[in-house]
Amino acid sequence: MVLNAEITEKSFGSKVLMSNIRLNVDDGEKIGVIGRNGIGKSTLFGLLTGADKDFSGEIIYRRGAVLASTQQEYSDVGEQNVLEFILNDLPEYSQLHHLITELPLTMGDDLAQIEKYSDALERFQQKNFHFIEEKIIGELANFSLAGFESKKMNQLSGGQKRLADTIKIIYSQADLALVDEPTNFMDYAAKDRFLDWMKSTKGAVLVITHDRDVLKQVDKIIELRDGETVAFSGNYDAYLKQNAFSTTNKMSDYESIQRRIVNLRQKTREYQRMKERARDPGTIQRFKRLENNARAELSQLEGVKKPTFWIDKEHVENLDYKAAKSYEKFKARNVKISVDNSTEKSRRSLVRSEKLALGYGELVDTIEGKNGAKMLFENLNFDLKVGGIIELHGRNGAGKSSLIKAILHPDSPASPSIYNGEIQIDPNVVIGEYTQEITPEFFKTSLKAAVEKVYLDQNLEISETKLRQILHQYLFNEGDFDLPIARLSGGQKARFQLIKMLSSDPNLLILDEPTSHLDLPSIEELESALKKYSGAVFFVSHDEYFRQAMKKTDKDYRVVEIGER
Structure with a gap:
């Protein structure tokens, strides 16, 4: 061990x-x-x-x-x-490297130093x-x-x-x-x-x-x-199975405790009434003792905190009726991701590219050809329609994030240059964006103020009641409201990004590694929401489980490869 x-x-x-x-x-x-x-x-x-x-x-x-x-x-x-x-x-490494580098310069004929050098060299080789x-x-x-x-x-x-x-x-x-x-x-x-x-x-x-x-x-x-x-x-598959079994048993135990609490409350009232009606001192003492014992047990059971119950959806579907009913009653709170699941008959293109070449810098014609620029990729073609899914696949540095920048912020100086081809964006598209990095403008802003800013910047109505409702919906408690965004945990920042992405009821979602900072129940909720989503999805992910979940939807699913595999 x-x-x-x-x-x-x-x-x-x-x-x-x-x-x-x-x-x-x-x-x-x-x-x-x-x-x-x-x-x-x-x-x-x-x-x-x-x-x-x-x-x-x-x-x-x-x-x-x-x-x-x-x-x-x-x-x-x-x-x-x-x-x-x-x-x-x-x-x-540092200690051994220092010894074998410095000792030859100073050890001379010193046998102790020579032995020290020899030991260090042998260990370095090992x-x-x-x-x-x-x-x-x-x-x-x-x-x-x-x-x-x-x-x-x-x-x-x-x-x-x-x-x-x-x-x-x-x-x-x-x-x-x-x-x-x-x-x-x-x-x-x-x-x-x-x-x-x-x-x-x-x-x-x-x-x-x-x-x-x-x-x-x-x-x-x-x-x-x-x-x-x-x-x-x-492993994970074994965990899901064992967790479903153990959680079902714990729910049964907790439900028994709740029934016992109800029973004890009733008994304490009965013992108290009987004690007050009794005239015989012995009878009074007997009911008093029973009442005290019931109250002591009740106090102990009421101190038992409700455990966190979570079972993955696949195993929930396999629960018997009684267990499923208990789970629905006692399951842990999870983020509630609301997306537009209305059916749009139109199959219009929301984003498409033809023979797109993207990079940074200005192309300059020279005798050797086009120089002065860093070409990320060229001849990229895709057509994302309402209800479709495109997975953008490629290595880090191939240009995936740059393509997303070009779609979201075509006029920004930080966005890449289009050397050839074009990106066509439907004028009526409403884009919701999920990125791993939060823009610096939010760092010093409190969580509550940041969510309010997200809505107001888009001229969307946001009341105090709605603001609190949204924050609670994404599992933020009152103690989180005044925390600066920079101080939130990775998971909390991810939930803020989900709020930001969905604030405008978008019909196109652009997701950059959406599962990276979410916990397992939140990932499952995101996958379920995206399966119901009626809009289009454009995503980057190296989460194989997430990729397979997206492939299993009834949407038109395509992979766009960027760079060499």
Whole structure:
């Protein structure tokens, strides 16, 4: 066993976030960590890495175990370039490299120093560090970071920093790797590489993720639920089956408790009436004792918090009538995504392109041909009609986001240039956009004010009542309303983006990796809403489960390939 953790309490002020966390990780075990957004998954990793020591409990690692983890913040990367960032954080690399580089310059005939150098050199070879720089530089291409080895980390986007951090994990040779949401910014090639590493590495991997492609490859799933950990053996498919079974049993137990509470309340009233009517002291004492016992049990049962009940829709359909009725009554709140599901008979084109060539910079005719510009792609053709779906497929950097910019903001200086062909957009189209990054104009604005701004900027009516209703519909509570957008969690930001996208009742949705920061129930709700949606969908996603869900709709589904596969 490489890790044994028991956390009896982790609090923020008066709020208890965790109270019964038990986590055991065996050598080489691959474990997925899941849970609703805001439940404390990243907080748990902070405890496990030692970054947060403010808790009650015990965390024990096997003696000598090497631990590697992705960072939660990248504010301290300084002036390091990408290669230095990866190498400097590899366990033992910096120390060994320093010894074998510096000792030959100073050791002379000192036998102790010579032995120290020899030991360091042997260990360096054991760790296969001799050609590590070349390997990492080659690896960068798998993560769409080719040529980035000398680029400063502080010049990278948040997603690129996470990719560089993941490469560091891959080369850490750790006994236990803690990886937080690694695939959010990966394309299909990078994800395949990550999954190949995760399956083949001899070390254990603990990965926070709601990426079902990753969860399908794990040995065990740990779910954080109601401040506790619940373990499920097997991968994602096994989890869904076990979760449906255990949740059904827990619902039955909870329903029994609720029936007992009703019964005890009735009994306490009856005992109280009988006590008041009685004249015999012995009888009075007997009913008083029965009333006190009933009240004590009632108080204990009323203190039982309602557990979080969630079962995926496929398994809900297989519940018997009684269990299905109980689930409908007790199921956990989820985001409620409302989309236009009216039927439009028209099959008009909303967005189409013909022989489109897109890039940045100005094309200049020279003897050698067209120079002075970076061509992203050319000869791109598509026609997205009402009720249709287009999946935009390609590697990071191929031009997917640039095409979306050209559609959404054709006149913006930041948008790419059209070198050939054209993009035709229906004048009556109403576009709802979901992106991974929130525009900076919202960063310092409170959540409530930001949602209000979204509506007012589009000249849409928004009352105080409607504003609160929308926020509650997307699982925000009163304590979230005044938080600046920049301080929201990844999942909360994703829910804000959904509100923003759907605010104008669009007939065309443009989605850029929509499942990346959502938890499993929210992803399921999004997929269900899109299946009912009557408008057109233009999306980018490297979530294979999401792609298959979109293919199974009754819509006209097409894949538009950008760049080389």
